[in-house]
Amino acid sequence: MGAHLGLCGDEAKRVWNRRRIATQSPRNHRIRQGVNEVNVLQFANVRSVLCLGAHPDDIEIGCGATLETVFPKDTEMRWVVFSGNEVRRHEAVASADCWLNDFPSSSLAMHDFEDGCFPACWRSIKRVFAELSLEYNPDVIFTHYLHDRHQDHRVLAELTWQAFRNHTILEYEIPKFEGDLGHPNVHIPIDPKRMKSKVDRLLQFHHSQASKHWFDREAFLANARLRGIECDTRYAESFHARKLVIQ
Secondary structure, eight states, X not given: OOOOOGGGOOOOOOOOOOOOOOOOXXXXXXXXXXXXXXXXXXXXXXXXXXXXXXXXXXXXXXXXHHHHHHSXXXXXXXXXXXXXXXXXXXXXXXXXXXXXXXXXSEEEEEEEEOTTOGGGGHHHHHHXXXXXXXXXXXXXXXXXXXXXXXXXXXXXXHHHHHHOTTSEEEEEOOOOTTOXXXXXXXXXXXXXXXXXXXXXXXXXXXXXXXXXXXXXXXXXXXXXXXXXXXXXXXXXXXXEOSOOOOO
């Protein structure tokens, strides 16, 4: 990767790779849930997934349960985290190791852009995206919400759309003081045990965030419960899909 400019410092990256394997064929089916029948699009045809997070806990908060719910275990799963001090980097590695344990073909890459200063690092972050788009062609990308009020999140969302113009991009949401969750239009029902397991692991691995008033069990389950109401289930993770091509 190119050298960082200004506030960004030298880049550091930890990567581990596992074996890549094949995939299944796509299918749609219907499930009966209560008195309703729900059309379900399955992701069994997805070979590769790219998850982008500005901070070490963003991916897990935004789509952690979805990754375990809808994608086959032989999916190639690549995580890229763009910031983190020494403490948070250790947390990110431990968390990703746990989350990706069931995906034999997976990797984590970490960068050291300065937290809160991504706009000042725009050029260097864009170089990372340019190189990433050349070396990786994922079927699905999870990134931040384009209208997120956090400047770091917003930079990654904008650069995702610039670098990956012909991909399925789902923008995840992060609860915060600014109240910017919006109205997502893609909902993934999550089993209650899996949602509670997600929250347990968030609190376990990202304990440095425990002092933040929004980083607690009630907040994460409450948001998932509200999204569940929107798709006739108990819990859900929800996303913004600005453009989908269905073949």
